Amino acid sequence: MALADGGPVRAARRRQTALAYLFLAPALLFFAVFLALPLLFAVLLAQSRWAGFDLGAIEPVGMANFTDLFARGSTFLTPVLTNTLLYALGTVAIALAGALLVSHCINQLRFQGFWRTLYFLPLVTTVVAVGNVWKYMYEPGGLVNGLLNGLGLDSVAFLQSPGTALPSIVVVQAWASVGTAILILTAGLKSIPEVYYEAAELDGAGRRTLFRRITLPLLRPSLLFVCLTQFITGLQSFALINVMTGEGGPGDATNVAALEMYQQAFRYGDWGIAAAASFVLFLVISVVTVVQLWLFRRKGGES
Structure with a gap:
């Protein structure tokens, strides 16, 4: 009897999990758009030269920005x-x-x-x-x-x-x-x-x-x-x-x-x-x- 009930129980749990993620979706979307993506973009910029606006003008420079911060005269x-x-x-x-x-x-x-x-x-x-x-x-x-x-x-x-x-x-x-x-x-x-x-x-x-x-x-x-x-x-x-x-x-x-x-x-x-x-x-x-x-x-x- 327990084996027969296992399928419906698992299906109910999957529905509850899907419903939970549905309710969490706005918060996860907000986190992705305003926190995760800007953080990843900041990681990219920290290793690049960029004057703003034109994304095609991003020039990778590795760790040069960090060395410039602590270079002599900085x-x-x-x-x-x-x-x-x-x-x-x-x-x-x-x-x-x-x-x-x-x-x-x-x-x-x-x-x-x-x-x-x-x-x-x-x-x-x-x-x-x-x-x-x-x-x-x-x-x-x-x-x-x-x-x-x-x-x-x-x-x-x-x-x-x-x-x-x-x-x-x-x-x-x-x-x-x-x-x-x-x-x-x-x-x-x-x-x-x-x-x-x-x-x-x-x-x-x-x-x-x-x-x-x-x-x-x-x-x-x-x-x-x-x-x-x-x-x-x-x-x-x-x-x-x-x-x-x-x-x-x-x-x-x-x-x-x-x-x-x-x-x-x-x-x-x-x-x-x-x-x-x-x-x-x-x-x-x-x-x-x-x-x-x-x-x-x-x-x-x-x-």
Whole structure:
């Protein structure tokens, strides 16, 4: 009897599988058109010379684009890639420290939802608006210099000086992204059982000990998520720098990898170099992600 029922069962399973693929077809088509095909085309361009538009003008050059990126006299490694890493590192350091402090304070206050919403507001504002507002605030006659003058300090050429341009934009990026980190960290703080704090307080632990021995270790998964997402966002940043400095100026002081790729492709018409730079950036993001995961897991094992 079981053998007789095997045929209809297999046929029903085949129909269910076909129906499942039918429902998945729109998503698979979207993936193929907007992800898989562009990725394959980028692999082709990374090994070619192409000025755009005419597909028949694609000229294979092998690994020449990658060697050109790191050749003597190229600006990709220094300052472009260096700026990218410094930008991402500065953004993560400021945003994480600020979010951790604010989240810990919010966790002690009433109306926590209001405070979380207040810090989340910059995220619903477009990057163009944020960049332009801060750009005018950084002007010699802007709000920031007005405050410095009011304190008896000289004006600072925030976006006009190579030494201050990149740190100035790092502050803006950290300010704009701190809301997400606060939401994640406050959720992580809420998930820590109060019984741990009560037991430690009974043993005479102070606030610093509670924070160092209980809060930080149990908050490690949230901290890891914030570090990874903020670092990847910083490495891929483009719009804010483009709005505030135009072409990564002054000079190449604020030029980062994503902006360099945009300029190589749309300004200089060298799509091969732009595609090769994108794969280098992908490799950097992968390495940074693996290193962060290893560090957090190692610290977790030691604790």
